[in-house]
Amino acid sequence: MSVVSRLARRNALLTLGVSAVLSVLLSQLPLLNSLGYEFSLVMGVLLPFVLGIYWLSDAVRKIQTILLALAVPPLVMLVNTLFVKNCTYLEGLLFYVLAPVVGAAFSVALASAIESTATTRKKTWFACLYLGVLILPVFLRVYFSPQIFFFNHIFGFFAGSLYDDAIEIDERYFIFRAETLCLVALLLFWTSRHHIGQTSLRVLPALAAICVVGLELKSDDLGITSSYGHIRKTLVPIDSAGRWFMDASTSGIKKAVFRKRLELEIADLARVIDLKHVAPIQVFIYPDAATKKKFTGADNTEFAEPWTRTIHITESSFDHVIRHELVHILFGEFGDAIFGASFSVGLLEGIAVALETPSVDWTSDEFSAAMFKLGFAPSSPETLLGGFGFFTTLSGRSYTLMGSFVNYLLDAYGIETFKALYGGASFESLYHKSPTELIAEWTSAVAQIPVPPDLESTVRFRFERKSIFQTECPHAVAVSLKRGAAALSLWKHDDAEAFYRRALSMTEGKHASAALGYVNTKLLRAARSERPQSDSLFTETFREADSLIRRVEKPVALEFAVANALLWSKSRQMDSAAALLQHIYEQHISFGYDVAAVKRLSALTAGVDMSIFSPVVSGDFKDSLIQVELSALDSTSEKFKLYVLLAAEKDIDAHRYSGAFARLKTLTPLSARELELHRQLLLLDAALQTERFREAIEIAETVKQLSQLFSSRAAKMQLIDHVLQLYNVASAR
Ligand SMILES: [Zn+2]
Structure with missing residues (x-):
């Protein structure tokens, strides 16, 4: 065997090996261990690079090797389905084709264009251009546009928020990938420019170029990108300076209420943080999560960008969350130079929680005391200061704990010292103590706070996760729930019921939101039917709900919906309704639940007309x-x-x-x-x-x-x- 062919063989085996090792590594990590959106995204960043470098190496039968290297990951993940359940392997395969496969086509076309152009340092040129295409558009979009989702010619699609599970393939992805393929065609024409000559083929690159330019010009309208100008076509200003925006259909009185609240919050926070001057802040208040998702990519997440001094928030969350987001913006001037944030996620979120609108239920110190008592807090809470510890701690615990810790720092050492800490100065230089010592001071202060049974039950409800069923097919469940809700809002009861039933079956009937959606759908269907059919539908639904209540984790919302329906449907089971409401009340999960339960119990005793609690009776x-x-x-x-x-x-x-x-x-x-x-x-x-x-x-x-x-x-x-x-x-x- 000649030296060249031995080298070619080695390069091919190396490439296949890298593809296999990457797949096996990812298959061992949570979230990445099944073929789907996340796996394809990570592979979409890494694999095209490996294949582009391979294209520029000594090799024979390059295309066969590349195709084989692309086929390895889905095969590894197919084998992995024996160990990790994957409810949507075929959909995952589509994600895979759209992300690393098309990304590899782009990367290899880029490599071949470089090969035909550059004479030396071909791999360096490739690496620089690859990183440029990967990072530059994302950085520019983060900095100059409202979007946190990205379409990219290499990795395909990044959906935005970390907390949104319902990620689906929609037509935008296909349109964008069509643009990628036009770019691939252009790069390949460039590569073979010396062979095409004056033939009629020369019209094709012109067509591809027209496609690319056309799609780029229309990208806001197609939802592939988003811009502030585009949002302003849907939302209108509510203040005279034109910095705060709400849906065009919002009433004048409502605009005034929101405007007043923003003025009050900003003035108060400026007092609390001791700011002499507050630069303008842009606030976009979206009528619903779907509209926010369309423009930004964030669905259930509200967010602030200190670098552009902009907040994106859904109207229904405004009351609870606006102050938290304003803190992120106002602390921007103490954060780093580029993003106006703290490098410690614990401090970044901690200060926002410490200064946010307080809860009517319990203080963050009381919540923290209970979390320590119940063993819900990490054994070394200083890990929460860093990103990994913060995000790997379950369901909101990190936010509350760090809020309480920052509260302690503010009370004991003042806000000026904290501002310097936020900007990156060390704990030791400012407090003359290590983070561990300060955490110990805080935990011993919190340990003095008594934990009554009501507090314990609220903390269990808010912060406890009993089983790990949510980690099995979380996306498929989330997508079903979302489609169920969409169908229900259009009164398509059959579709909604089917989606919720599917989510229930994927979670062994234990998913609280799926059960709630399912029961609500059936109750609404019963309410909109004629008698006597409606009577039998109600009876059947109450029977099913009864068994679901026994199965689901945290059944309170379901119990409440059932108790409420027993009242408004004017069933003959008022005793069951009262018992359920009494049971909800006795747990003291939140002031809101207590009020809702007591209100209905009192109404029942006083003889109030129960239609008042019905979701199908009109306001008038x-x-x-x-x-x-x-x-x-x-x-x-x-x-x-x-x-x-x-x-x-x-x-x-x-x-x-x-x-x-x-x-x-x-x-x-x-x-x-x-x-x-x-x-x-x-x-x-x-x-x-x-x-x-x-x-x-x-x-x-x-x-x-x-x-x-x-x-x-x-x-x-x-x-x-x-x-x-x-x-x-x-x-x-
Ligand atoms: Zn925050």
């Missing part, structure tokens, strides 16, 4: 029902007070704060402590929104007194102080 009908009932009732009866409370809730939802204030102000106290506290909190909101500040201070005092009846009083006191401070109203204390 409920309004007139309340009007009729109120005019006939004695104003001191519990029934009267419940109707007033329900009417006021509707007023607040519709931003009719003066109306809500007038209703709630004259009411005598409700008998259940949760409902009375709920009433006072609504009243406080209405008073502040309508700038009745003197009354607001009085109401705040009442709320604080009422809070003493709850073991979670600390969070409630903290929330009231926070709200008064937000409106710059001095407490009467």
Whole structure:
């Protein structure tokens, strides 16, 4: 065998070996261990590079080797299905073709164009251009556009957020890959330019070039890219400076409420962080998650970009999350020079949690105390400061723990020192202590906080993961849930039921959201059917729901939906409804659940018309029902007070704060402590929104007194102080 052919053989075997080793390595890592979106994405970054380098090496039968190297990973992953369940291997194969296979075509075409052009350093040229195509467009998009999803000629498609599971192949991917293939054609024409000569083939590169230019010009409209200009065609400004945006159909009063809230939050945070001047901030408030996903790639995730001082948020999350995102922006000036962030994810999220809108339920210190007690916190919490430790700790635990830790740093050492820490200075130089010592100080402070049973049950509900069923086919489950919800919103009950049933079967009937979606679909179908069919549908659904409640993990939402439906469907099982509601209440999972359960139990006792809790009865009908009932009732009866409370809730939802204030102000106290506290909190909101500040201070005092009846009083006191401070109203204390 000659030296050249031995070398060629060695290179071919090396390439096949690298492809096999990469596949086996990935098959051992969680998320990457089945053929699908993530596996294809990682392979899409690595494999085309290996194959391009191979093309520029001494070799024979290059194309056969490349095809073989591309066939190895799906085969390895096929064998791996014996060990790791893959519900959607064929869809995974399509992801694989669209990512590394088309990416390899691009990479090899690039290599052959270089081969035909450069005389020396061909592999260096290739490596530089490869990295350029891989990184540069992504960097430019991150910096200058709202999108966090990317289409790339090498790796194909990156969906955006880490927390979105429902990643599907849509037509955008095919259109984009058509553009990649046009580029491949152009590169190949360049490679063979000396052989084509003056033949009629010369028209083809011109066609390919027209395709590429046309698709680039239309890429915003096709959803392949996104731009601020494009968003502004859907969202309209709500402030005079034109920096805050909402859906064009938003009412004037709602725009004013959101605008006021942003002004208050920014002014208050500037006080808390001690900023002399706040540069303009852009805020895009999307009407729903789907619209946000279309423009940014983020679905369930709200996010802030300190480098462009821009926030992207869904309207329904605004109330809870806006302050958190504003902290990310306002701390930008203390972060690194390029992204305005802290290199420590723990500090980056910790400060945002420490300064965010406090919870009515428990403080982050109390949550942390319970997590340490229950063993939910990592044994060395300092690992949470780094990205790996932060993101590998389960379901939101890292956020709360780091929020509590940063709170401790702020209280004990002040915000100025923390700003320097955020910018990258070491713990030792600022605090004269190591991170481990400071963490120990914090944990011993937190260990002093008592953990009552109610707190323990809230923490279990929020932060506990019992089994690992979610890790099996998470994408297929998430996609089914998403399609189920979409079908349900279009009243396609059969389709919705099928999607939810599929998600249930993939999770052995244990997935709480799948069970909830399934039961809700069946309940709505029953409600929209004629009698007597509807009666039998309700009976069947309640029976099925009963067995699902026993199976699913964390069945509270399902129990609540069933209890509520037993009420509004006017079934003959009011005792079962009451028992379920009592069971939910006794767990004290959150103030919201407690209020919802007690409200229904009180309504049941007082004889309130249960149509009021129905999702299929119109708002107008409920309004007139309340009007009729109120005019006939004695104003001191519990029934009267419940109707007033329900009417006021509707007023607040519709931003009719003066109306809500007038209703709630004259009411005598409700008998259940949760409902009375709920009433006072609504009243406080209405008073502040309508700038009745003197009354607001009085109401705040009442709320604080009422809070003493709850073991979670600390969070409630903290929330009231926070709200008064937000409106710059001095407490009467
Ligand atoms: Zn955050």
